[in-house]
Amino acid sequence: MGKDSNNNFMRLTDNRRGRTPRKRNSYQFEPVEVYCRLRPLDDPNEPTCVKVVGDSIVQLLPGEYQYTFQHVFDETSSQKAVFDKTALPLVEDLVTGKNGLLFTYGITGSGKTYTMTGSAQDQGILPRCLDVLFNSIGPLQTKKYVFKPDKMNGFEVQTEADAMMDRQRKEIMPNLTTPSKTSLQRPESGDVDRVVDPTVVDTVEDDNNYAVFVSYIEIYNNYVYDLLEELPYNAITGYKPPQTKILRTDSGDNMYVHNCTEVEVKQPQDAIDVFYKGQRRRKVAHTTLNAESSRSHSVFNIRLVQAPLDDRGEEVIQDSNRLCVSQLSLVDLAGSERTNRTKNSGDRLKEAGNINQSLMVLRNCLEILRENQKSGVAKLVPYRDSRLTHLFKTFFDGDGKVRMIVCVNPKSTEYEETIHVMKFAELTQEVLITKSEQSNKFDLGLTPGRRRMHQEQLEQQQQEALLRPALPPVDFLVGPPFPILELINPTDDTTIRNIIQCLNERMRRKQEMVLDYERSCASFRDQLVEFERNYGSVKGRLLDLEEKTTRQEKESARLEAKNKGLERKLNELTRQLKDAEKENQLLSLQIQDKTWKIQVEKNSKDKLRMDFRNRLQLNNEAWEKNLEKAKRQFELEAGTQLEERDRKLELLRDLVNDEVVTTPRTRSRVAPLPTPKPRTYTTPSARSETDMTSIASSAGGWSARSAAVTPGRAGNTRVQSRAISRIAPAKSVTNMNQVGTMPTPTPSTSSRARQPVVNPRYHRRSKSSGSAETWLEHKPADSISTNTLFQPRMSKKKSVSKLDMKDTKSASKYVLTHQEQDSSDELVTKLIKGDVIPTSSGGASVVFNDVEKLNHDSPGSRKRRSPTQPMYDPDLQWTDTEDRCSVALEGHKRSRTTKL
Numbered sequence: 001m002g003k004d005s006n007n008n009f010m011r012l013t014d015n016r017r018g019r020t021p022r023k024r025n026s027y028q029f030e031p032v033e034v035y036c037r038l039r040p041l042d043d044p045n046e047p048t049c050v051k052v053v054g055d056s057i058v059q060l061l062p063g064e065y066q067y068t069f070q071h072v073f074d075e076t077s078s079q080k081a082v083f084d085k086t087a088l089p090l091v092e093d094l095v096t097g098k099n100g101l102l103f104t105y106g107i108t109g110s111g112k113t114y115t116m117t118g119s120a121q122d123q124g125i126l127p128r129c130l131d132v133l134f135n136s137i138g139p140l141q142t143k144k145y146v147f148k149p150d151k152m153n154g155f156e157v158q159t160e161a162d163a164m165m166d167r168q169r170k171e172i173m174p175n176l177t178t179p180s181k182t183s184l185q186r187p188e189s190g191d192v193d194r195v196v197d198p199t200v201v202d203t204v205e206d207d208n209n210y211a212v213f214v215s216y217i218e219i220y221n222n223y224v225y226d227l228l229e230e231l232p233y234n235a236i237t238g239y240k241p242p243q244t245k246i247l248r249t250d251s252g253d254n255m256y257v258h259n260c261t262e263v264e265v266k267q268p269q270d271a272i273d274v275f276y277k278g279q280r281r282r283k284v285a286h287t288t289l290n291a292e293s294s295r296s297h298s299v300f301n302i303r304l305v306q307a308p309l310d311d312r313g314e315e316v317i318q319d320s321n322r323l324c325v326s327q328l329s330l331v332d333l334a335g336s337e338r339t340n341r342t343k344n345s346g347d348r349l350k351e352a353g354n355i356n357q358s359l360m361v362l363r364n365c366l367e368i369l370r371e372n373q374k375s376g377v378a379k380l381v382p383y384r385d386s387r388l389t390h391l392f393k394t395f396f397d398g399d400g401k402v403r404m405i406v407c408v409n410p411k412s413t414e415y416e417e418t419i420h421v422m423k424f425a426e427l428t429q430e431v432l433i434t435k436s437e438q439s440n441k442f443d444l445g446l447t448p449g450r451r452r453m454h455q456e457q458l459e460q461q462q463q464e465a466l467l468r469p470a471l472p473p474v475d476f477l478v479g480p481p482f483p484i485l486e487l488i489n490p491t492d493d494t495t496i497r498n499i500i501q502c503l504n505e506r507m508r509r510k511q512e513m514v515l516d517y518e519r520s521c522a523s524f525r526d527q528l529v530e531f532e533r534n535y536g537s538v539k540g541r542l543l544d545l546e547e548k549t550t551r552q553e554k555e556s557a558r559l560e561a562k563n564k565g566l567e568r569k570l571n572e573l574t575r576q577l578k579d580a581e582k583e584n585q586l587l588s589l590q591i592q593d594k595t596w597k598i599q600v601e602k603n604s605k606d607k608l609r610m611d612f613r614n615r616l617q618l619n620n621e622a623w624e625k626n627l628e629k630a631k632r633q634f635e636l637e638a639g640t641q642l643e644e645r646d647r648k649l650e651l652l653r654d655l656v657n658d659e660v661v662t663t664p665r666t667r668s669r670v671a672p673l674p675t676p677k678p679r680t681y682t683t684p685s686a687r688s689e690t691d692m693t694s695i696a697s698s699a700g701g702w703s704a705r706s707a708a709v710t711p712g713r714a715g716n717t718r719v720q721s722r723a724i725s726r727i728a729p730a731k732s733v734t735n736m737n738q739v740g741t742m743p744t745p746t747p748s749t750s751s752r753a754r755q756p757v758v759n760p761r762y763h764r765r766s767k768s769s770g771s772a773e774t775w776l777e778h779k780p781a782d783s784i785s786t787n788t789l790f791q792p793r794m795s796k797k798k799s800v801s802k803l804d805m806k807d808t809k810s811a812s813k814y815v816l817t818h819q820e821q822d823s824s825d826e827l828v829t830k831l832i833k834g835d836v837i838p839t840s841s842g843g844a845s846v847v848f849n850d851v852e853k854l855n856h857d858s859p860g861s862r863k864r865r866s867p868t869q870p871m872y873d874p875d876l877q878w879t880d881t882e883d884r885c886s887v888a889l890e891g892h893k894r895s896r897t898t899k900l
């Protein structure tokens, strides 16, 4: 077989096994089936740590924890029962072309090897598998070497004639691959007398031919060895140590041991002999726990090759593509106990470490598989971390049934280890394996039952041959030889008679021969007719088949083309998906980057804002300080100037008084006014000016212009000494200070024309007074509601938070609400009032003429006196009614005259 045929074989093998998940239409999963087997105690009186609770439940003692398995075999369970439940279905699968993996797991001495191998009288799983397999395929086997391993995990097929040549060649070769019975040393158990399992599986396809191949490998210290390899022998050095084998992946992604010996066996005993041959090579070491503890994982592979018979049912179809290879791997794992328990050292410790390492990797792989299946993620399963898992990767990836027998030694001293084993078993059960699909490889459209028909035909021919009458042997001699024809005597009648007799005899013989010939011709004609008839029918069937094949080929070509197209599309979609995923990742990264940048920017902005606020606050404080300082300076200067002016006025008044004749009482009343104390303070009006400036500035240029209109008035409010009487302290209950801007008192009327505290022009509270006025109430948006009991009355008003020119058109009065904190941290609300005067340019100006001030005092708070506030001075305040009355009267010319 050439390389091409190998490749073809691989391709078809892959299709059968469905290794390429993409090609599957749908997935069906089945869990790893885990069975539990309890071995009997050496001493039945020993305490146990495991109790069988039900058919599938065991309980660990002491404790309540129970573990559920597919089935639990108690101490009394027979090997046959274990085999029937666990391995028989795998043999059934094997003959139908499906793979299977069965491994025994447990601590040392728990009965793994016993379960797998058993004894001669009570066979374990392995010999029973072989028995049942050969019982089932026995008469359907091919001649040896019809199927040949190609050393690349595949098989080739050859004709029976070629196979016979191979047989002859190999049988005379000294180095036989197949172990002969004599060359194999039988184990002590004496399998000659072994009890054969008689079970037959009925899933065998009659129209196929079968061949069984076995191989036996060992994984020791994470190295793979071929246990069937013939080791070169040297008389001095003995046997050469075995070479480690490498694992390889075939073209269908299946793992296999490269260059591993595969032996074709034709009966179970051959296979068992092969097994024991390998068994002898297994590393068996003594540990403190078990005198014959196997320290390696052993894997016995049974490969069944089958191919359909041709249309006559005579020989297998000579096409490697039609081969179907299935495998059953029986694995006897090394003991799972932990290293510290075995008290090993040196090589034994290394062995134990490697055993545990590979079992741990197996556990990891199962855990990740389960995690992947549960969460739908595709985490990488670390099969490659150990040879054991690497070799069976394809099984876990979904290439057949996986079953495990957990062997348990119920001795109470094994409690700790048994818990670990149970946990592992529990985990394993949760792993799902893709169900392998039924092969449809043998559906070639050939007549079913070909083998039977062929055999019947053979039998019939034999029968016919027996029944056919035996024809007399044909003597092709025409007669006896002629007598002597020489006539010595003319009267010699005897000679003539002899000649006549001879000729007659010859004539008779000739006629007989003609008759025989005619009979033979007739028979031949009959046969020919029969043949012709058969030929016609076969030809007809052949034509039908050819037509069918052509149709199927066309259909398969169409499907293949469609498949290719779909694969192309799938590839394209996969590529697009990958691209999109990449782009998505890129975008996610960009988004992350940008989010991070935004965050950084936001943080820096927040920091800047904070810095700015702090700086602004510092600036404001600095400005306030400066303003305060400037104000004080200004007040000082203004106070000095006022004092100077007052002094001059006093002088002037004195001069005038000197000229006017007055009564002594009058004189005494108006005469020398007390010299004002050289004390400076801020009068409410003075503050109002400051306030107005700030209000004007806050209200924009418009109010600034308005404020500028009334400097004289504002200035006038600073009139001190007796003029202070016009500043109405009016500390009423409501704390409402009303300050009027009043006309500057002229020196001539100063003594008489002292105005009342409240200017009636601005502070009339009659309801009718302001009825014609339309107020424009300018209340900035951030004003705090004071809820003062007494509110200014504005019958018609429009409230705005921001000034607009058009609002001033309809208003005749303007009031600006300004709020600030006084030095005692109390809220001071000022209502700065003015008249709205239309200007010639079509706009409006406001003449401020009044400030109402609302002071909020917190009850019980001791107010600190502001240094800018005037100190309480009885000279400057009206403290009694008399004073107030006198001032009031003083403001009324007539009264004063009357009074005087």
Ligand SMILES: Nc1ncnc2c1ncn2[C@@H]1O[C@H](COP(=O)(O)OP(=O)(O)OP(=O)(O)O)[C@@H](O)[C@H]1O
Binding pocket: 038, 039, 040, 075, 106, 107, 108, 109, 110, 111, 112, 113, 114, 115, 290, 292, 293, 294, 333, 334, 335, 336, 407
């Ligand atoms: N079900 C059973 N019935 C009777 N005897 C058993 C059973 N299971 C195990 N044994 C006996 O227990 C002993 C230890 O069993 P076995 O060698 O199979 O253990 P193991 O788990 O394979 O140990 P190791 O890990 O060292 O290979 C053997 O003598 C075997 O005959």
